[in-house]
Amino acid sequence: MSFTRSNIKSQIALGEDSRRQFKQDVTNADALAAEMAAFANSEGGVILLGVADDGSAPGLSYSICGMD
Numbered sequence: 001m002s003f004t005r006s007n008i009k010s011q012i013a014l015g016e017d018s019r020r021q022f023k024q025d026v027t028n029a030d031a032l033a034a035e036m037a038a039f040a041n042s043e044g045g046v047i048l049l050g051v052a053d054d055g056s057a058p059g060l061s062y063s064i065c066g067m068d
Contacts (some may be wrong), residue, residue: 011046012055019043022051024058 018020019039026032026049039045050059 008048012048012051014054014056015055016053019045021045021047022053023047023049024052026060 011020012022014020021035023032023035032047035047040049051057
C-alpha cells in the first residue's frame with residue numbers, strides 16, 4: 001500500500017475496522033504494542049497515528065508524544 005496524501009485520506013474516509021485503527025493519542029505504549037501485536041498475528045493492518053475516532057486528523061502534539 002502506498003501512503004500518499006490521497007491514499008491516507010481515502011483510508012480515513014473508510015473508518016475503523018479490524019484492519020484499520022485510528023490513534024489520536026499515543027500515551028499508552030502497552031496499548032499501542034498490543035494493537036500492533038494483534039495485527040501481526042492476523043491478516044495485518046494499518047494504525048493511523050494522529051487520527052481521531054471521528055476521522056478528523058488533529059495530529060500529534062509534542063506533549064502527547066512526551067517530547068515537550
